[in-house]
Amino acid sequence: MAADAKIPGVKIPGVTTPYVTTPDATTPDAIDAHRAELLQSFLDAFTDHLWIKDVAGRYRFANQATLDSWGLSAGQLIGHTDEELFADNAQAFVKADAKAIELGAPLVVAECIDRDLNKGLIWLETLKAPMYAKDGQLLGVIGNTRDIARYKAAEEQLMLTSKVFENAIEGVMITDPDGIITDINGAFEKITGYQRSEVLGNTPKLLNSGRHGREFFTNFWTELEQRGHWSGEIWNRRKNGTLYAEQLSISAVFGDDGAIRCYVAVFSDISQLKQTEAEVLQLAWHDPLTRLPNRSKLSTIMQQQIKAAHHHHGRLALLLIDVDLFKHINDSLGHLSGDKVLLGLSERLVSLLDPDVTVARIGGDEFVVLAEIEHRRDVTNLLAGIQRAFDTSFDTESRGSVNLSASIGIALYPDDGDDADTLLKNADAAMYRAKQQGRNCHAFYTEQMTQSSIQQLQLQTALRNAVRQGGFYLQYQPKVDLSSGQVIGLEALCRWSDPSLGPISPADFIPVAESIGMMPELGLWVLHEACRQTKRWLDKGLAPGRVAVNVSGSQLAVGNFVEDVAAVLKRTGLPGSALELEITESMLLYSPERAVETLNKLRQMGITLALDDFGTGYSSLSYLRRLPIDTLKIDQSFVRELPGAKDNCAITLAIIAMGEALGLKVIAEGVETQAQAALLRELGCTEAQGYLFSKPLLASEVALLLPAATA
Numbered sequence: 001m002a003a004d005a006k007i008p009g010v011k012i013p014g015v016t017t018p019y020v021t022t023p024d025a026t027t028p029d030a031i032d033a034h035r036a037e038l039l040q041s042f043l044d045a046f047t048d049h050l051w052i053k054d055v056a057g058r059y060r061f062a063n064q065a066t067l068d069s070w071g072l073s074a075g076q077l078i079g080h081t082d083e084e085l086f087a088d089n090a091q092a093f094v095k096a097d098a099k100a101i102e103l104g105a106p107l108v109v110a111e112c113i114d115r116d117l118n119k120g121l122i123w124l125e126t127l128k129a130p131m132y133a134k135d136g137q138l139l140g141v142i143g144n145t146r147d148i149a150r151y152k153a154a155e156e157q158l159m160l161t162s163k164v165f166e167n168a169i170e171g172v173m174i175t176d177p178d179g180i181i182t183d184i185n186g187a188f189e190k191i192t193g194y195q196r197s198e199v200l201g202n203t204p205k206l207l208n209s210g211r212h213g214r215e216f217f218t219n220f221w222t223e224l225e226q227r228g229h230w231s232g233e234i235w236n237r238r239k240n241g242t243l244y245a246e247q248l249s250i251s252a253v254f255g256d257d258g259a260i261r262c263y264v265a266v267f268s269d270i271s272q273l274k275q276t277e278a279e280v281l282q283l284a285w286h287d288p289l290t291r292l293p294n295r296s297k298l299s300t301i302m303q304q305q306i307k308a309a310h311h312h313h314g315r316l317a318l319l320l321i322d323v324d325l326f327k328h329i330n331d332s333l334g335h336l337s338g339d340k341v342l343l344g345l346s347e348r349l350v351s352l353l354d355p356d357v358t359v360a361r362i363g364g365d366e367f368v369v370l371a372e373i374e375h376r377r378d379v380t381n382l383l384a385g386i387q388r389a390f391d392t393s394f395d396t397e398s399r400g401s402v403n404l405s406a407s408i409g410i411a412l413y414p415d416d417g418d419d420a421d422t423l424l425k426n427a428d429a430a431m432y433r434a435k436q437q438g439r440n441c442h443a444f445y446t447e448q449m450t451q452s453s454i455q456q457l458q459l460q461t462a463l464r465n466a467v468r469q470g471g472f473y474l475q476y477q478p479k480v481d482l483s484s485g486q487v488i489g490l491e492a493l494c495r496w497s498d499p500s501l502g503p504i505s506p507a508d509f510i511p512v513a514e515s516i517g518m519m520p521e522l523g524l525w526v527l528h529e530a531c532r533q534t535k536r537w538l539d540k541g542l543a544p545g546r547v548a549v550n551v552s553g554s555q556l557a558v559g560n561f562v563e564d565v566a567a568v569l570k571r572t573g574l575p576g577s578a579l580e581l582e583i584t585e586s587m588l589l590y591s592p593e594r595a596v597e598t599l600n601k602l603r604q605m606g607i608t609l610a611l612d613d614f615g616t617g618y619s620s621l622s623y624l625r626r627l628p629i630d631t632l633k634i635d636q637s638f639v640r641e642l643p644g645a646k647d648n649c650a651i652t653l654a655i656i657a658m659g660e661a662l663g664l665k666v667i668a669e670g671v672e673t674q675a676q677a678a679l680l681r682e683l684g685c686t687e688a689q690g691y692l693f694s695k696p697l698l699a700s701e702v703a704l705l706l707p708a709a710t711a
């Protein structure tokens with residue numbers, strides 16, 4: 001305490017000090033002085049500001065903390081009024097004094113942030129009280145200003161907490177230990193739709209969704225009681241009756257005595273999240289176009305069904321459906337049409353098969369039907385359902401409708417495999433066999449198929465290399481006039497001899513080239529080579545007649561086939577009139593309108609068109625009439641059994657008659673004997689091709705058979 005801060009001899013009016021002892025003082029004045037000093041020291045020990053003003057408003061006493069804070073000495077303060085000392089605030093101070101006097105009791109007159117000379121900005125609270133003498137006479141005003149930073153901080157903390165509570169995005173609910181709701185925040189009202197007044201005094205049962213059973217709540221309470229905490233997802237019901245999912249976290253709050261004071265539940269509405277989660281799952285497990293289970297989902301379903309079937313000694317049938325020549329639809333009509341067809345097919349399959357049958361889409365044009373069966377023969381019902389899906393044509397996005405067929409491979413559990421992968425692999429091998437058998441049919445898996453699918457894979461690899469490295473060559477089979485025996489044309493036939501697999505028949509490698517999408521490339525090479533060779537013969541003065549080139553379905557489906565043919569003719573210099581293209585009925589079935597358009601364009605280039613393998617498809621007179629073709633080729637399967645087989649005789653005769661009626665040429669293929677040739681001649685067929693006349697030959701060999709061109 002600074003020396004000048006002391007106020008020796010000041011008798012504080014009204015202050016008695018009955019408990020102060022003065023062992024060394026002997027005179028009354030000395031005793032008073034000692035008491036005053038003691039009191040001053042006592043009051044100086046406080047950090048609170050303590051001061052006394054008399055009724056005239058003059059400062060009569062101030063402790064050291066006051067003087068330090070105001071930067072005044074005792075001499076500068078004592079005996080002076082607020083007006084003399086604090087010009088700015090004097091009015092307010094005097095007014096507050098008067099208020100305390102008027103009240104006759106202590107009064108908090110101000111709370112303010114003030115600048116303390118020593119501490120900087122601080123929170124202060126000033127309390128004033130009137131001071132009376134024993135006889136009740138007013139002596140003045142006592143002032144006490146104290147630093148309330150600690151309380152202010154706590155108050156601030158409380159305010160913040162309540163703001164957090166009120167503004168939290170999470171709903172908050174507080175219940176007493178008996179579960180009675182005592183407080184909620186705004187987010188609670190927003191999420192649940194209940195107002196505060198409707199909730200307080202109620203229990204959380206108000207929100208019960210009914211979706212959780214007794215067991216759920218038993219576990220919930222057990223965990224809350226044992227660990228003081230529970231968190232998880234829960235379904236609740238809003239006031240408007242709708243259900244919502246919330247992520248909930250409940251904690252028990254314990255008092256110092258260890259007893260539960262309350263429970264605090266904090267929750268957020270995760271309905272949106274749940275929906276997104278469900279959508280992501282849908283995307284991950286389902287095909288986006290058809291919404292059917294995808295390969296991953298199918299695999300899971302299969303595993304579950306195999307497990308169940310294993311348990312009760314049941315059987316399963318897995319049918320792998322591959323849409324025949326679907327690629328052509330995509331290539332020729334565009335992907336939108338392809339998608340529309342696939343969607344239509346998926347809807348038909350789902351509606352035609354029993355609800356407990358799984359229909360999945362595992363690839364572009366590959367669907368799987370998985371069903372529990374009792375007997376192998378039950379597969380027939382499934383096949384019938386699938387077949388009906390293909391009975392009528394499919395609408396496309398672009399031109400008209402298309403007819404489709406499918407090849408179906410079947411594998412059974414447990415006979416053909418006891419896990420999902422094996423069953424799928426084996427159904428795939430069976431499907432491949434169905435494709436080889438001419439499409440639009442089904443095949444059950446057999447063990448030999450595994451072997452043959454390995455060979456198939458080898459063949460695919462070798463074929464890819466051959467197309468890339470040019471491992472093919474052509475042979476030409478003469479077509480002759482049946483009455484004169486003269487060569488009137490040639491059919492170009494593709495040949496391939498792989499260095500390790502040996503010579504492979506086109507009947508084997510053409511379907512493989514189709515399946516791996518290489519046929520358009522290979523077909524174009526054949527066309528170019530045949531045209532180039534024919535032009536050479538023409539240039540040498542030979543008369544090869546028309547050269548016929550086989551065209552596969554996939555070539556015709558590629559959008560620019562007509563342009564490709566035109567480019568080949570231009571590049572080789574062969575006139576269109578020297579070229580014949582052989583097409584089959586099956587390639588016209590899928591999109592007849594478009595095929596007719598393409599064929600017309602080809603004919604306009606002078607090219608003639610022959611319908612190959614005639615009689616093996618669904619030939620009808622009305623359909624034939626619409627096709628812009630020049631020649632019918634009687635399939636060798638009919639010719640082979642001539643003249644013995646009566647049926648074949650009748651069919652051959654019918655084809656020849658049909659050709660005549662439509663003004664078409666008719667040529668028979670596969671003629672091996674004189675008897676066959678004689679009968680065909682007799683039936684009115686004018687042209688033929690077959691081993692009887694010549695096997696397919698190399699270009700150099702054929703040249704020897706060709707007549708010279710007449711001038």
Ligand SMILES: Nc1nc2c(ncn2[C@@H]2O[C@@H]3COP(=O)(O)O[C@H]4[C@@H](O)[C@H](n5cnc6c(=O)[nH]c(N)nc65)O[C@@H]4COP(=O)(O)O[C@H]3[C@H]2O)c(=O)[nH]1
Pocket residue numbers: 477492493494505506507510523526549550551552582612613636669670671672689690691692696
């Ligand atoms: N048993 C018997 N067979 C005879 C006789 N005369 C000819 N053949 C064979 O019959 C097939 C006739 O060709 P295809 O019907 O167009 O049938 C062809 C055709 O569909 C396809 N093919 C061949 N080359 C090509 C090609 O370059 N492009 C396309 N797209 N397909 C081709 O492969 C099929 C088979 O061709 P190849 O094995 O060369 O078999 C040829 C030919 O060698 C005979 O008197 N008796």
